[in-house]
Amino acid sequence: MPGIRVTIKDLAKRMNLSVSTISRALHNNPSIGEETTREVWKLAKQLGYLPNSVASNLRRRKTNMIGVIVPRIDITFHSYVISGVEEIAYKMGYNVTIYQSKDSLEREVAITGILQTNMVAGIIACLALETQNCSHFTRFNSLKVPLVFYDRVSNDLEASKVIIDDFDAAFRVTEHLIITGCKKIAHIAGCQTTSIFASRLEGYKAALLQYNIPFDPNMVCCATDLSYEEGSRCTRKLLKLADIPDGIFCANDYTAIGAIQMIKKSNLRIPEDIAVAGFSNYPVSTIIEPSLTTIDDRAFEMGKTAARMLIRQIEDRDVNIASETVVIKTDLIVRDSTKRAVATEAPKTLVRREK
Amino acid sequence: MPGIRVTIKDLAKRMNLSVSTISRALHNNPSIGEETTREVWKLAKQLGYLPNSVASNLRRRKTNMIGVIVPRIDITFHSYVISGVEEIAYKMGYNVTIYQSKDSLEREVAITGILQTNMVAGIIACLALETQNCSHFTRFNSLKVPLVFYDRVSNDLEASKVIIDDFDAAFRVTEHLIITGCKKIAHIAGCQTTSIFASRLEGYKAALLQYNIPFDPNMVCCATDLSYEEGSRCTRKLLKLADIPDGIFCANDYTAIGAIQMIKKSNLRIPEDIAVAGFSNYPVSTIIEPSLTTIDDRAFEMGKTAARMLIRQIEDRDVNIASETVVIKTDLIVRDSTKRAVATEAPKTLVRREK
DNA sequence: TTGTAAGCGTTATCAC
């Protein structure tokens, strides 16, 4: 910024006051006379003075910047979370800067470095798919930079978390498929080293168990990156089985859409021949035909909650809030892709088992 | 950041060297002995030293931060542009921080303040829908902070621009509809105070003219926010005309999808009864049925180009590059929503008229 | 109520 900047020094000279008086006036410090304060503000406005927050941050040894690490910004879920974070952050006087890990551990590590380097006040992060070991986040403990994880979280790190109950949500989706008459339910699963996808698989298994449907490992197909393509690939595989499924629970909406497209291509009907359910309630779920039954994961809400938790920790730092975990409630959204025969059975209460 | 930070002072003390030597060594300044340099790096790594860029930015009076202002992050187009910007920026050693104007002028003005306050090195922006007057951007001229606009740009501001040729693209889409046999083509337009949407309307008109199809104002419907809902609303209106259209060119993919849904609800066939084309090539355009003919606006490319232009301006500031305008080439993507009778006419060359 | 001066962590300009 090599241009001419107006600084408090300039204001001080112009008004024959010291810089400290100017600084205090601009902060509406009560020790400064009303008259002076008003005059300072007037001149500041007139000259277009804007504080240099880089200098202020350095002096105060803290910024009002919240760093957000998302895997990818162009995944609907994360862009909604970001919107939620911003909603709260701006209201509370914080800026938000967004970094994409692209699901790469290497980039994630680099980003934590940048965040430290930039003295962020706090961090909200969703772990990269590649990340197994979170040691690159531990530095923020000693720097006393609060940390809130969302969605994909780490259990071997002392930090706050905002998650949904993936187990419960998966249980309810699977149960819904069972109640609408599915007998052979497949699951297109996410990468099992990531806890949320492991929980979704567990919830699926638990529902089968509860309704006395035997679990068949052939009915589970792992989609590495949960893309449309992977959804199609897995479905093709499932349709080649001797005994094809009559229901598929997909670990996200993208794979569900891939599944629907593949099923239609195979001239099978949805939901009559195969019912399909997804996870996340992306906008496309109402556009695909048939419209997709899915779980609304409340992404915007998650972002807002994460931001609120983080800011509380930033501001009450001395009080030293123990890290907390918030579970956001999800909703099952029933659409055409599972609207089959009328329910024959009422939902059972979920008996939660230790994980 | 109230935690313990390792600074160059700490390194200096430990090694009995001056801070300047440490600083130089860490920058691999050739005036420092190889041995010393190596030792400094070793200790720095060992103690987990990371430079404080806030301090460095203050001292150098510049940051390596690029501020990006997008209307909304959860619009596919913008998230792709951002990805493009990041791709280049990170490679060149710049950080990217993203701000959402939510299409509000008030927020856009506030953001420009924050960007100045944070001493960004340069700015990439897409104007908010509400923005008519860009005077809040002029401050960056005197601050010598380079500015690159993309997509929605201002003509009364001296700044670089990355745009697509909306007129040409709209001409080609409309021409495509004509060639596939449409005789009465409607246009669902965007807000006409925004130049890109005005150009799309002009391109549409130019194509009609070229093929001797009379322009009918009733065939143009303005969708204020270009959402699904607006697309449906406009289509409903068009379908109520005495003489309904046999082709609709929509100013974006969202309205096109709303149009398709409304047409199907009215038991008309696409493309046989009405052909539909969109603009932007969003992922949903392959998911909707029928798949949507559209213009690929090369969002990712746009982001990369904007970043390259900006960084060049940042780094060659003295050379004082005149602001330039780059037009990104677009592609017409033909899909099922316009695959009607075989073409009867070859495309004509576009005769551009002065706008 | 206002001023003085030190310092945040770096970098840059002199010296030696």
Next chain:
DNA sequence: GTGATAACGCTTACAA
């Protein structure tokens, strides 16, 4: 090759 030292723009004890 290395070291003092000032400065970036702001905040904040401590004085006056």
